[in-house]
Amino acid sequence: MALTEAGDRLTIAPKRRRRVQKDKVLAVALVSPSIIAILVFVYGFIAWSARVSLSTWKGLLPDYTWAGLENYRNLFADPRFHVDIRNTVIFTVVFVGGCLIIGLGLSLLLDQGLKGEAFFRGLFLFPMAISFIVTGVVWRWLMNPAAGDRISGLNLIFDSLGLDFLENSWHATPYWGMAFIAIPAIWQMSGYTMALYLAGLRSIPEEVREAARVDGAGEIQIYRRVILPQLRPVTLTALIILGHISLKVFDLIIAVAGKQYALDVPAIYMWQTTFDGYFFGRGGAIGILLLLSVGLLVIPYLVYTQRQERNS
Amino acid sequence: MTKRVVALLAVMTMVVAACGSDTAETTVAGPTDTAAMTDTVEVFSWWTGGGEAAGLEAMITVFGAEYPDVTFENSAVAGGAGTNARAVLATRLQANEPPDSWQGHAGQELIGTYVAADQIEPLNFLYDEEGWLDVMPETLIPLISKDGNIYSVPVNIHRANVLWTNPTVLADNGIDVPTSMDEWFTALDALQAAGMDAPLALGEQWTAMHLFETVLLGTMGYEAYNALWDGNGDWSSADVTAALENYDKLLGYTNSDSSALSWQDAAQLVIDGDAAFNVMGDWAEGFFREIGEEPNVGYGWAATPGTAGIFQFLSDSFVLAKNAPHRDAAIDWLKVAGSLAGQDAFNPVKGSIPARSDGDRSLYGVYLQSAMDDWASDDVAGSLTHGVVANDSWKSEIDSSLGAFLTNRDVAAFQAALVASEAANA
Numbered sequence: 001m002a003l004t005e006a007g008d009r010l011t012i013a014p015k016r017r018r019r020v021q022k023d024k025v026l027a028v029a030l031v032s033p034s035i036i037a038i039l040v041f042v043y044g045f046i047a048w049s050a051r052v053s054l055s056t057w058k059g060l061l062p063d064y065t066w067a068g069l070e071n072y073r074n075l076f077a078d079p080r081f082h083v084d085i086r087n088t089v090i091f092t093v094v095f096v097g098g099c100l101i102i103g104l105g106l107s108l109l110l111d112q113g114l115k116g117e118a119f120f121r122g123l124f125l126f127p128m129a130i131s132f133i134v135t136g137v138v139w140r141w142l143m144n145p146a147a148g149d150r151i152s153g154l155n156l157i158f159d160s161l162g163l164d165f166l167e168n169s170w171h172a173t174p175y176w177g178m179a180f181i182a183i184p185a186i187w188q189m190s191g192y193t194m195a196l197y198l199a200g201l202r203s204i205p206e207e208v209r210e211a212a213r214v215d216g217a218g219e220i221q222i223y224r225r226v227i228l229p230q231l232r233p234v235t236l237t238a239l240i241i242l243g244h245i246s247l248k249v250f251d252l253i254i255a256v257a258g259k260q261y262a263l264d265v266p267a268i269y270m271w272q273t274t275f276d277g278y279f280f281g282r283g284g285a286i287g288i289l290l291l292l293s294v295g296l297l298v299i300p301y302l303v304y305t306q307r308q309e310r311n312s
Numbered sequence: 313m314t315k316r317v318v319a320l321l322a323v324m325t326m327v328v329a330a331c332g333s334d335t336a337e338t339t340v341a342g343p344t345d346t347a348a349m350t351d352t353v354e355v356f357s358w359w360t361g362g363g364e365a366a367g368l369e370a371m372i373t374v375f376g377a378e379y380p381d382v383t384f385e386n387s388a389v390a391g392g393a394g395t396n397a398r399a400v401l402a403t404r405l406q407a408n409e410p411p412d413s414w415q416g417h418a419g420q421e422l423i424g425t426y427v428a429a430d431q432i433e434p435l436n437f438l439y440d441e442e443g444w445l446d447v448m449p450e451t452l453i454p455l456i457s458k459d460g461n462i463y464s465v466p467v468n469i470h471r472a473n474v475l476w477t478n479p480t481v482l483a484d485n486g487i488d489v490p491t492s493m494d495e496w497f498t499a500l501d502a503l504q505a506a507g508m509d510a511p512l513a514l515g516e517q518w519t520a521m522h523l524f525e526t527v528l529l530g531t532m533g534y535e536a537y538n539a540l541w542d543g544n545g546d547w548s549s550a551d552v553t554a555a556l557e558n559y560d561k562l563l564g565y566t567n568s569d570s571s572a573l574s575w576q577d578a579a580q581l582v583i584d585g586d587a588a589f590n591v592m593g594d595w596a597e598g599f600f601r602e603i604g605e606e607p608n609v610g611y612g613w614a615a616t617p618g619t620a621g622i623f624q625f626l627s628d629s630f631v632l633a634k635n636a637p638h639r640d641a642a643i644d645w646l647k648v649a650g651s652l653a654g655q656d657a658f659n660p661v662k663g664s665i666p667a668r669s670d671g672d673r674s675l676y677g678v679y680l681q682s683a684m685d686d687w688a689s690d691d692v693a694g695s696l697t698h699g700v701v702a703n704d705s706w707k708s709e710i711d712s713s714l715g716a717f718l719t720n721r722d723v724a725a726f727q728a729a730l731v732a733s734e735a736a737n738a
Contacts, residue, residue, distance in 0.1 A: 058705060060402055060429040080712045083719075145569040148509070150586065172571050174719065260517040260571050261715020275399050277708030278425065 046291065053284030060278060071285035081286075084266045087178040091265070092246040094179045098186035099242050100235065103193025108223070110194070111201045121198070124191035132188065136255020139184035143170035143256070171257050178263055181253055189245070193238050200234035201227070240301045244294045266290050352383045353641035355630070357415035358397035360390040363598065367662035371467070374657045375648045382641045387411055405431055410633035412642035417699030418456045418466045418629035420541075424703020427458055432631040434461035438643065444650050447668040449623075451692040454542075455700055456629070464629035465650045468664035471594045471683055472695040473526045473624035476579065477612040481508075481588045489614045493530055493558050496589075496617040500565045503588050510567040513587035515578035517571065518697060521714055523591045524559055525696040530618025531555035534691050541694070541701035543738060547731045556723045563721070571718075583610055591616055593626065593698070597679045598663035607678050615686075623690035626698030627667060706737035 053072070056065040075081045106124055110117055127135070144153035147167070151159055158166040171177040204227060212222045250267035257263045259272060266286050274283030359368045365388070372384050389397035394415075401414060410431065416422040426432045439445050439462055445453065448466070456464055477489060482499075485506050490496035503511035514520060529537045532551045539545030540552070567573070567581065579596045581587040583605055590596070600611050615622065630649045636642045648654040655666035660675045669688040673681050694700025696707060713729030716722075 060425050060431070061406060079716055083716075140572075145572050147568070150581075169568065172569055257571065258516050260718075261712065262571065262719045264715070272711075273708060275395065275402075276711075277705045279705060279708070 049284045049287050051284075052280055053288045055281050055284075057280040057284075058278055058282075059280075062280075067281060071281045072289070075282065075285055075289070080261065080264060080269060081266070083261065084264050084269050087263065087265050088247060088249075090176070090178040091182050091185075091249060092243065094182035095185045095189075095246045095249075096239060096242045098182060099190045099193045100238060102186065102190040103238065104197050104231075106190065106194040107197035107201055110198060121195070124194050126191065127188045128192045130188065132185075132249075132252040133255045135184045135188050136252045139187075140256045143180060143183070145169040145172040171263060174262070177257075181256055181263060184256065185246070185249070185252055189242060193242065196234050196238050196241075197231060200231045204230050236301065236304075240298060243297050247294050247297070248290065351381050351638075351641065352385055353413070353638050353645050354385040354387055354411040355413045355415075355645060356387045356389070356397070356401060356411035358389055358394035359415065360388045363662045367468075367658040370657040370661050371648065371654050374651075374654050375645060378648060378653075379641070379644050382644060384645075405429070408635075410635060410637075412633055412636040412638050413630050413645055414633070415628055415630060416464065418464050418627040419694050419700030420703045421699025421707075422464055422629070422631060423456075423458045424705070426631065427461075427463055428703075431634055432463055433634050434463060435465060435632060435646065436460075436462050438465070438646060438650070442647060442650055444668070447670050449669065449687065449690075449692050452625070452667070455692065455694045456627075464631045465646045466627040466629040466667035467649050467655060468628055468659050468662055469667050469683075469687060470626050470664050470698070471623060471686070472522065472626055472698060473529060473616040473619045473622065473693075474592065474594050474596070475614050475616045476582055476590045476592060476596055476600075477614065478582045478585055478588050479608065479610075479612040481585050482612070485588075487588070489612065490617045491614070491620055493527075493617050497561065499588075500562075504565065508586075508588065510565060510586075511588045512562060512565040513573075513578040513581035513590040514563075514566040514570040515573040515575045517711070517715055517718065519575050519578060519592065520563075520570070520718060521711060522593065522695075522697045523562070524714060526591050526616040526619065526624065527559045527562060528552075528555045528696075529622060529624055529693060530616055531558050533618070534622050534693060537693055540734075541696075541738075547734050548727065552730070553723065553727060556727055560717075560721060560723055563718070593695075594679070594683060595663060597677075601663075601677070613679060613682075621690055622693050623686050624693045624695055625687075626695040626700055703737065706733060709733035709737055 051064065052062075054067055054069070055063060056067045056070070057063040110120060114120075142153045144151075144155065145168075146152060147155070147169075151167075154170075155167045158164065171180045173180065208226060208230075209222055212226050217225065248267055249265060250271070253263055253265060253268060259268060267290065270283050270286040270290070273279045273286070357368065359365050368386070368388070372386065375382075375384055389400050397415075401411075404410060405426075416426070422432070444465075452466070453462060456462055456466065475489070481503075482489065485503060487499045487502060488495075490499045500511050514523060528540070532540070532555055536545060536551055540547060546552075567578075567587065570578070573581075575592055575596070576599055578587075579590050579592055579599055580603075582590045583600065583603070594613075597607075597611075597613070600607075605611055614620075630646055632639070632642055632646060650668075652666075652668060652670060652672075655668055656672050656675055659666050659671070659680075663680070665671065665676065665680050665684050665687055669684070671684060673684060676684065696702055696710065699707070702710065710730065710733055713726055713733060716729070717726040
């Protein structure tokens with residue numbers, strides 16, 4: 001097969017080149033509608049949002065009066081936006097940290113070659129198939145902060161097991177409530193993180209471990225000095241994927257806690273101020289800041305991976 | 313391989329293209345269809361379920377009987393308290409494709425949004441023709457007007473300042489229904505002393521705003537409360553400070569898990585005897601009946617402390633679009649919406665009272681009858697949470713500062729934020 005193809009290439013090269021060009025034209029023609037759609041509906045609207053964020057638009061109908069950076073300045077002086085930033089930081093640290101630790105832990109356990117690995121892999125991955133809304137509704141019941149006679153959910157389980165010290169008010173906890181919202185998110189995404197790590201572990205050849213063993217390294221040393229360093233690129237990938245999910249989190253919070261100031265994040269503020277309050281200029285500014293924060297995370301990563309690919 | 317990729321991409325682009333044209337068709341088709349037919353009226357609302365949808369159907373039946381030649385097009389959009397519907401409506405108005413008439417909370421929510429954007433017509437001529445000024449409370453009219461122009465036809469009236477009580481709990485503790493803020497605090501203290509941790513039931517953030525507006529009214533009184541909203545009041549005054557301090561104190565009697573409860577959950581606490589009081593609009597009565605409670609047995613009611621003789625209302629109303637595609641039919645619809653027959657068809661099903669004071673009492677239950685009496689005799693004040701007294705921008709800024717107050721309980725900062733939000737948005 002390979003031989004004949006090579007032979008063909010030698011004899012009918014000019015004809016084939018023409019066909020390649022034709023293919024290219026066809027491909028471009030077929031792809032162009034989606035490229036145009038992306039240009040309009042993604043980049044066009046990003047540009048439009050940026051323009052709106054620099055306007056004084058407040059009210060039902062568009063008003064593009066130039067406001068400069070006024071909306072941005074006001075946001076940075078807005079106590080609600082300060083709460084949003086604080087909540088996003090808390091959520092990101094707990095969520096990303098939790099997913100990485102649990103995901104790595106699960107993948108290391110699965111990598112021990114136990115029986116029924118496929119079953120457990122599926123089990124840990126399943127939560128990812130559920131939407132954040134469903135997760136949120138279920139965890140809203142589980143994390144019910146009611147006490148006394150009306151106790152329910154996890155608190156009730158703790159109570160009946162005699163683990164009273166574990167009972168807490170979950171996301172109704174003052175100041176740190178946001179950390180508890182990260183729990184359902186960790187539940188949902190740590191399986192995915194596990195899959196990433198597992199793929200990383202499987203790409204490390206057995207010979208490397210054997211070589212380390214021959215050199216006299218213990219199992220713990222092998223993980224610390226050989227395996228974990230090789231997983232660094234996986235950690236970076238997971239960090240980027242989880243990080244951008246966490247910066248944009250919206251649906252999970254709405255499902256667990258509704259619209260409330262104590263658990264506000266930029267995406268919720270953007271929605272409320274734009275569609276409930278008609279502050280389109282301010283909403284646009286929040287949207288652009290969200291985009292910038294995600295870009296700050298993702299763009300260096302893209303540059304880095306591209307450079308690596310070019311090097312290899 | 314490349315061929316397969318190209319084929320896949322081709323399929324994907326077709327899917328994208330198909331989706332695109334699909335949505336384009338649905339948004340364009342509606343208005344053009346209606347424009348082609350002359351005897352149609354398109355009415356936009358967010359009444360898609362429960363008593364609201366049934367009430368709307370009942371009113372449409374009345375409309376069908378009176379105007380058999382006009383096709384009624386019910387453009388209701390589902391989704392939480394109209395949030396989705398209002399976004400759809402905004403898009404249609406920005407594209408200059410208005411429905412003939414749409415639903416909105418009577419008062420500044422409508423006026424601040426649609427009058428400011430020049431999208432609806434004044435309806436004074438209809439009020440004159442139909443004699444509505446004689447059957448609707450005099451103090452209602454300024455609240456649904458701007459510069460002397462009345463902009464909507466209220467179909468139903470809900471009362472916001474209702475204190476729901478558990479009669480058994482009150483009787484067991486020898487407590488009378490409080491009529492002033494001071495009496496209320498005394499009662500709450502007594503209940504706490506008797507071992508009830510949280511005698512006042514509260515739910516998620518918007519119910520906290522609902523409580524807030526009744527405390528403002530109950531502390532400051534009718535005149536001063538109205539003045540806050542019509543520009544003659546002073547948000548930095550000592551009266552407001554006193555109201556905020558009362559509110560702060562009240563929050564101390566509420567359940568700690570309030571942020572996780574819906575309004576139904578909070579109302580349920582009163583029914584179950586876990587709390588003695590709950591402040592909620594009178595749609596709570598519909599909920600109590602639905603779960604099988606008897607009025608005056610399972611639940612009692614009174615005006616919230618300090619607001620006797622004042623009816624703090626909210627109302628769903630219909631407007632007339634400027635450049636309505638079917639203006640005459642839209643006016644016919646509004647005539648039905650404001651008529652006795654229309655309102656008596658809608659309200660018993662929805663569980664509210666008619667905006668007209670001449671409704672047929674026999675159609676309504678015992679609570680609604682008492683509300684009808686009060687509506688006919690009380691002074692009418694407007695609700696903040698439900699869109700009567702403040703425009704949406706102002707309300708959403710108050711909501712932010714109230715949310716901050718719930719977390720930091722800083723009265724001075726709250727008052728400063730209220731002053732600032734009036735200056736920027738009133």
